[in-house]
Amino acid sequence: MRKIDELRPLTAGQLLELWRETREAAEDPLERTVLCNARIAAACCFAGGEPVFEDEGSVLAALTGRQLERLLRQLSEAESDREGTGNPSFDQRRFEALREG
Numbered sequence: 001m002r003k004i005d006e007l008r009p010l011t012a013g014q015l016l017e018l019w020r021e022t023r024e025a026a027e028d029p030l031e032r033t034v035l036c037n038a039r040i041a042a043a044c045c046f047a048g049g050e051p052v053f054e055d056e057g058s059v060l061a062a063l064t065g066r067q068l069e070r071l072l073r074q075l076s077e078a079e080s081d082r083e084g085t086g087n088p089s090f091d092q093r094r095f096e097a098l099r100e101g
Contacts, residue, residue: 002053002062004071006046009079018043034060034068041071 010018022036038056041063045052053059059068 002045003047004045004052005048007071007075007078008044008046009075010040010043014043015040034065037068037072038063040075041068044075045071 018039019036022032022039026032026035035056038059041059042051042053042056053062063071
C-alpha cells in the first residue's frame with residue numbers, strides 16, 4: 001500500500017456529491033459501493049500534501065478490498081476522535097452481529 005501521512009475528511013456535501021456521481025456511474029449496488037468508497041479514498045488520502053491517488057481507478061488498482069475498508073474505517077475513526085462526536089454507548093460488536101444476523 002502507498003504511504004499515506006494525512007487523511008482529510010470530506011464534508012457531508014462532498015460525500016453526497018460523490019455518492020450521486022457514483023449512483024449514475026454504476027447500476028449494481030455492490031459496484032456502486034466499491035466505486036464510491038474508492039472515490040472517497042482518492043479524495044481523502046494525502047502524502048506530503050499531495051494526493052496519493054489520482055482517481056478511484058488508481059485506488060482500486062493499488063488496494064485490496066480489506067485495505068480500502070481499513071482505510072475508510074481509519075478515516076471515520078479519526079474524524080470521530082477529532083470532533084468527539086462518537087457515541088460513547090455505541091457497541092461495534094453488537095452492531096456487527098445485528099447487521100450480519
